[in-house]
Amino acid sequence: MKKIKYSTLALLGLALVFASCNDAGKSSNGALSSSAAEKVYVAPGEQDEYYAFLSGGYSGNLTVYGLPSGRMFKEIPVFSQFPTSGYGYSEETKPMLNTSFGFVPWDDLHHPDISQTNGELDGRWVFVNGNNTPRIARVSLSTFETEEIIEVPNSAGNHSSSFITENTEYVVAGTRFSVPVPQRDMPINEYKGNFKGALSFISVAPEDGRMNLEFQVLMPGFNYDLSHPGRGKSHGWFFFSTYNTEEANSLLEVMASQNDKDFIAAVNWQKIEEYVKNGGGTKMPAEYAHNVYDEESHTGISTMKKEVITVDPTKVPGSIYFLPTPKSPHGCDVNPTGEYIIGSGKLSADITVHSFDKMLAAIEGEKFDGEAYGIPILNFEEVLAGTVKSGGLGPLHTEFDGKGNAYTTFFISSEVVKWNVGTWEVIDRKPTYYSVGHLMIPGGNSRKPFGKYVVAMNKITKDRYLPTGPEMEHSAQIYDISGDKMELLYDFPTHGEPHYAAGCPAELLKPNSKKIYRLDENKHEYATLGPTDARVERQGNEVHIYMSTIRSHFTPDNIEGIKVGDKVYFHITNQEQDFDVPHGFSIIGQNTSEILVMPGQTKTSVWEPKKVGVWPFYCTDFCSALHQEMQGYVRVSPTNSNIELSWSVGE
Amino acid sequence: MKKASILMILGPLFLLGLYFLPLWNIMLGAPQYPEPLGMNIHIDGIRGVSEFDIQNIDGLNHYIGMRTLPKDEEMWEFSAFPLIVGGMIALGVLTGLLGFFRKVSYKWFFGWLLLMSLLGVLGMYDFNAWMVDYGTNLDPNAIMKLTNPDGSPMSYKPPLLGHVKMLNFDVTSMPAAGAWLMFVGMTLILIAGYFGWKASKTEPVLKATEA
Numbered sequence: 004m005k006k007i008k009y010s011t012l013a014l015l016g017l018a019l020v021f022a023s024c025n026d027a028g029k030s031s032n033g034a035l036s037s038s039a040a041e042k043v044y045v046a047p048g049e050q051d052e053y054y055a056f057l058s059g060g061y062s063g064n065l066t067v068y069g070l071p072s073g074r075m076f077k078e079i080p081v082f083s084q085f086p087t088s089g090y091g092y093s094e095e096t097k098p099m100l101n102t103s104f105g106f107v108p109w110d111d112l113h114h115p116d117i118s119q120t121n122g123e124l125d126g127r128w129v130f131v132n133g134n135n136t137p138r139i140a141r142v143s144l145s146t147f148e149t150e151e152i153i154e155v156p157n158s159a160g161n162h163s164s165s166f167i168t169e170n171t172e173y174v175v176a177g178t179r180f181s182v183p184v185p186q187r188d189m190p191i192n193e194y195k196g197n198f199k200g201a202l203s204f205i206s207v208a209p210e211d212g213r214m215n216l217e218f219q220v221l222m223p224g225f226n227y228d229l230s231h232p233g234r235g236k237s238h239g240w241f242f243f244s245t246y247n248t249e250e251a252n253s254l255l256e257v258m259a260s261q262n263d264k265d266f267i268a269a270v271n272w273q274k275i276e277e278y279v280k281n282g283g284g285t286k287m288p289a290e291y292a293h294n295v296y297d298e299e300s301h302t303g304i305s306t307m308k309k310e311v312i313t314v315d316p317t318k319v320p321g322s323i324y325f326l327p328t329p330k331s332p333h334g335c336d337v338n339p340t341g342e343y344i345i346g347s348g349k350l351s352a353d354i355t356v357h358s359f360d361k362m363l364a365a366i367e368g369e370k371f372d373g374e375a376y377g378i379p380i381l382n383f384e385e386v387l388a389g390t391v392k393s394g395g396l397g398p399l400h401t402e403f404d405g406k407g408n409a410y411t412t413f414f415i416s417s418e419v420v421k422w423n424v425g426t427w428e429v430i431d432r433k434p435t436y437y438s439v440g441h442l443m444i445p446g447g448n449s450r451k452p453f454g455k456y457v458v459a460m461n462k463i464t465k466d467r468y469l470p471t472g473p474e475m476e477h478s479a480q481i482y483d484i485s486g487d488k489m490e491l492l493y494d495f496p497t498h499g500e501p502h503y504a505a506g507c508p509a510e511l512l513k514p515n516s517k518k519i520y521r522l523d524e525n526k527h528e529y530a531t532l533g534p535t536d537a538r539v540e541r542q543g544n545e546v547h548i549y550m551s552t553i554r555s556h557f558t559p560d561n562i563e564g565i566k567v568g569d570k571v572y573f574h575i576t577n578q579e580q581d582f583d584v585p586h587g588f589s590i591i592g593q594n595t596s597e598i599l600v601m602p603g604q605t606k607t608s609v610w611e612p613k614k615v616g617v618w619p620f621y622c623t624d625f626c627s628a629l630h631q632e633m634q635g636y637v638r639v640s641p642t643n644s645n646i647e648l649s650w651s652v653g654e
Numbered sequence: 655m656k657k658a659s660i661l662m663i664l665g666p667l668f669l670l671g672l673y674f675l676p677l678w679n680i681m682l683g684a685p686q687y688p689e690p691l692g693m694n695i696h697i698d699g700i701r702g703v704s705e706f707d708i709q710n711i712d713g714l715n716h717y718i719g720m721r722t723l724p725k726d727e728e729m730w731e732f733s734a735f736p737l738i739v740g741g742m743i744a745l746g747v748l749t750g751l752l753g754f755f756r757k758v759s760y761k762w763f764f765g766w767l768l769l770m771s772l773l774g775v776l777g778m779y780d781f782n783a784w785m786v787d788y789g790t791n792l793d794p795n796a797i798m799k800l801t802n803p804d805g806s807p808m809s810y811k812p813p814l815l816g817h818v819k820m821l822n823f824d825v826t827s828m829p830a831a832g833a834w835l836m837f838v839g840m841t842l843i844l845i846a847g848y849f850g851w852k853a854s855k856t857e858p859v860l861k862a863t864e865a
Contacts, residue, residue, distance in 0.1 A: 519706075554713055580706035581713070582689075628717070629797060 042483055043493040045072040050513075053445045053506050055458060056115040056129050057479075060500030063110045065131055065142060070445070070456055070506060071481055073495030081140045081149045082110030082133045086596030090149075093598050094572070094607035095527075096296070098305035102136050102154050103290040111135045114165045114229075114503040117144075118207070122169035122234045122339075122450030126511035128212050130165040130174045137161030139176050139205055141212050145515045146298065153214045154291035156311055157184045157201040157221075163230040163243050163335075167207070169450070173272065174214065175232070176203040177243050181224035181250075184313070185287065194252035196376075198224030201313075202243065204272060213295070218279045218312045220270065220323070223376040224250050226259070227268070228333055229400075234450050235341035237359045239273035242344050244328065244335035248375070259331065260350060264383065266325040266375075267335055267346050269362060274322040275314055283319065284312040299526040301605050317377035324366060325375060326357050327383040334400035334441075338409065338424055339450050343388055347398035347411060354398045354411055356427065358388035389427040393420050399440060400503075402447030404454025404484055410447075412439040412459060419459050419482065421489060433489045435480055437463040444484070445506030453508060457482050457489070460501040468496055477501060518582040520603035527605035529574035534558040539650045546571045546648070552586040552600065553578040554627040556652065557620070560635030564648030567612055567641060573620075576605040587623025590637065597623045612639040655760070655853045659753035661846035662763050666746025668839025672697050672739050675832035678781070679703070680812050682711065684822045694830060695781075697735035699726035718810060718821075719796025720788065731780060742770055746843070753850065760850020767843050778814065785811050 045051055051069030059066055063083025067076045084091030084100070091100050091108055100108050110133030118127045128150075129142045137155035142148065155161055155176045163177030181198035183189055189197070200222040205214045225245040233240035248265045251258030278284065289311040296303040316323045330348030332355070337344055344357040364370075365385040372382045397415030404410065408430065411420050417438050421431040439459045446452040459482070464475045476496040483490040522532060531537050531549040537558040540547045546569050551558045557575075565571060575588045579602040589597035590610050598606040612618065622633035640646045676694030681703070683690035691711050692703030700723050702708040712722045726732045746766050752758040789811030800808040800821070810820060817826045829837075 579713075581710045 039483075039490060039492045042490075043071040043073065043481065045069070045074070050509060052509055053453070053456070054509055054512055055443065055445070055504055055506040056117070057443075057460065057497055057501040057504040058112045058115055058131065059498055060113065060502050061111050062499030063112050063133070064499065065112060065115060065129070066498045066501070067147065068497075069509075070458065071492060073479070073481060073493055075498065077147060078498060079142055079147055079149065081131055081142065082107075082112055082138065082152075084108040084596075087599070089596050089598030089606060089608065092595040092608070094609060095302045095605075098303040099149060099152055099294045099296060101294055101305035102138070102292045103156070103307065104136060107136045109135075110138060112499075113162065115505040116166050116174070116448065117505045117507055118171040118212075119167060119169050119449055120171065122238070124446050124449055124451070124507045124511060125171075126507055126515070127171075128207075129505060130167060132161050132164035132176060134161050134164075134179070137164075137176065137178070139165055139174055139214065141174075141207075141214060143212075143298075144512050145517050147516070148296070150212065150296050150298070151214055152292075152294045153205060153216060154293070155201075155203050155205075155216070156289040156291040157182070157186075157199070157219055157287075157313070158203060160226075163202075163227040166230050166232060166241075166448075168232045168241070168272070169234045169238050171207050171209070173204045173206055173217070175230055175241055175272075176205060177227035177230050178202070179226050179228060181226065184221055185289075191252050194224060195250040196224070198250070200225055200227050200245075202227065202241075202268075202270065204276070214293075216291070216308070216311055218275065218284055218314050220275060220314045220316055222268065222316060222323075223248075223378070225266070229335045231335055231337045231344075231448065233341050233359065234337060234339070237337065237341035237344075239271060240359075241270045241272050242326075242335050242337065243268040243270065244332040244346060246331040246333075264327040264329050265331055266380070267328045267332060267344060267357065268378075269324045269326055269344075271322045275316075275319055278319045278322070279312055279314065284314045286310055287313045297526075298520070299524050301520070301525065301527045321366070323378050324362070325378055325380040326362065326386050327372070327380060328355050328357070329353070334398070334411075336401040336403075336448070338403050339405055339452060341450075343424060345401045345409065345411075347400060349397055349399055349414065351398065352393060352396050354391035354393060354401070354422075356388045356391065356424075357386045361388060362386045389425075391420075391422050391427045391429065393422070393429055393432075395420050395432065400442060402442055402444045402457070403452050404444055404457075405446070405452035406454055408454075408484075410442060410444065410457050410484065410489075412442045414438055414440060414462070417461075419457065419489065421484070431488045433482060433491055435459045435461055436467050436478055436494065437461055437465060441501075441503045443504035443506055445508065448505070453506075455483070455485050456492075457484050458504060458506070460497065460504060462500075464496070467494060519580050520601055522576075522578065522580060522603040525576065525603055525605060527574075527576070529572070529607060530605045531558075531574065531576040533578070534652075537650075537652075539564075539648055541648055544569050548573050548650075550575050550588075551578050552576070552588075552622065552633075554584065555622070555629035555633040557588075557622075557633065557635045558652045559650035560652050561638075561654070562635070562650045563638040563640075564646045565612060565637055565639050566644060566646075567615060567639060569612060571610045571612065571637075573608045573610065574605060575600050575608070577602050579603070584626060585624045586626050586633070588620060589623050590620035591618045599624055612637070615639055615641055655753065655756065655850055658760060658763070658846045658849035658853060659750050661842050661849065662750030662753055662766075663747050664750075665839045665842035665846060666743045666750070666766075668835045668842070669739055669743050669746075671835035672832040673736065675835065676701070676830035677832045677836075678827065679830040680825065680827045683824045683826075686822075690824075693723070696832070697732070697739055699732045700724065715810075717797045718800070718808075719793030719798075720810060721791075721793075729784070731784075735777070738773060742766075742773065746770075750846075760847050760854060763843055763847040763850055767840060767847065770840060770843075782814050785814070 053070040055068040080090035137158040141151040158178040160179035162179035181200040184199040226247040230243040247259035328346035330351035332346040333349040334347035346355040370382040370385040395413035395416040577600040678695040681692040
């Protein structure tokens, strides 16, 4: 029976591939492709119109691209060690990767979301989630560096996450895997009815972006897949798609696909916030890391938090309702007016659209179809605004152009479908290459989208680029959506596995992007604020080298009196105050990575010399015409030697 | 003569601009400096056009063995010039007032202008001499010792006025806002002198009483 189902799916997929090929054949003529080239061509010296932040998936990092060119500008290390800059290797950044499980140097980064004010992008920060060891990170959009990471307790598979409310009041993190809360030793097959799904509301301080886990709603043990905020009239609500409402604990691909409908959970977070403010909720012991990087001390500090407020949703009547949604919905997207909640049943051909107004009316009229663990289930017909009969298969994610249209990705039929919000009619469809996951329109998850381009991020690459062995980067396509019909413009490889992206106009960020860190604001504990301040100090077997760099020398560059068994801290301060003049540092036998030090910054690399000798170090960033001369030596003597500690430059 | 004297009072006041606006500007652009480095020469010291330009110019100059740019206290000019300019403003306004009350003739106006021009030329001469010294008196242990095609050591003297290509840098030297205001002031005084001279011809009666 199962087999029959799958082969039908495959056949359907095949048929659509053929249909797609025909479409593509028709539209490919010379004149069109030359105009497409012009649309993505950013001439030398000119700049792109939009920034795009693509998640790196299993790279653990966030990548920055330009649109329409598809050029990658930067990889921002967030959850993964990054030897390119020394992130997660330098003493200052190691605390950023601390968790209640110890140092976790990797994660699976999924969903970037840019901060908003009044539902519009404000370009202060981008929030991202770590899926594996649940974490939320905040990346500054003036330094383009990770400033803060907070671990999410009672969560596992932090997937319906890092989406923000329309004034960035909260960044929301929902669990994909339900787990025992609190964690305990119990049989796996007692999952049903016992596991919980935590939805976490993390506040964001408006002045500096500092995050604090305010409360967790302990939901029934479903899988909370994706989420989006209400906006405009639905501000104050948050919507989470669910699957595995069957509460299966094994072979989920079958066992969790049995119910015809799962739910979108509508959460009135303002109501719960008030409940908590009035003393509601239960304080539960927990352990989770909160890591903050300070821009002036250039240092991250990790603190362990011990408590979290949990809320039993049945104790706050009227705060949560379930909207039945067919076929294991993945995407759960809200249109710019906040009226429609789009559920993409990933095993379905159709897209289900719920109405916020109808939802309120159904709540008012108590149009319930039973309940699940005390949470009312609204009648499907009562909340349904419409169904998009797409003709595609496997809808995943929808964004909006701000002109009344929606664009939905179809994973199985490998296409982007454009449809009208209101009439639910399909306007256009274009193939993707291949098996598109998510898509992104700059501002497409806000009240004010910039509907000029859509980027489709694909899961399968196959023959799109020159082959590079079995493992390839994922492909992305950019389409012009300014006209009635979408036009495929360009195809580019991405880094890691982008699951999701956020974009904004270049002008929103460009003027705020920092060029240097000011040396006179450097408050690093081990900063060397001028070459005369450079020195070497010994405390037992720890040696601290206060070293300055400027084109093109280290001060000091000759150091003697180091012994085997010492732990040597190179605290490097880059004295430059000129844009784009980093200096690097590496030393032979270093068991970490090099460090790349930006102008005005201090970074520390630890070296534990194991062999007697005279060992060179050098600058790893080509900093000037005399970069090759930027080097020095450390003399390492036997442990019992009497060589005095000494240092010099130019002697 | 009234009109001329008012201009003579106003003219020197334009020199007040020199206390907060630069006299001269030198910009250094290069392929890797799409936003050029620049220095503004004020009567009391050298300032960067952008905050860290001086530090960055010094950083580049160390390759070719140039000394660092002088701090305010390292050149007598930067303490003398504000006094000289102040003196000239006071002298000019006083001359104008005396003209207004018919105590001095228009010839004094031209006299002030002549003195100001002389000081200006001396200032330029001094500035140029400093640039020659700064651009040619190089550290013998310089990292890069470059020579002209004829074998003589390359000089890095910035131009007094106009543009030169110096290694990878395009160097442009121009009077800045403070100097332009000064030129406006001096032009007013030239006009003041002219009006005074015209008045002395058409108003002979007045001229008699003036004497």
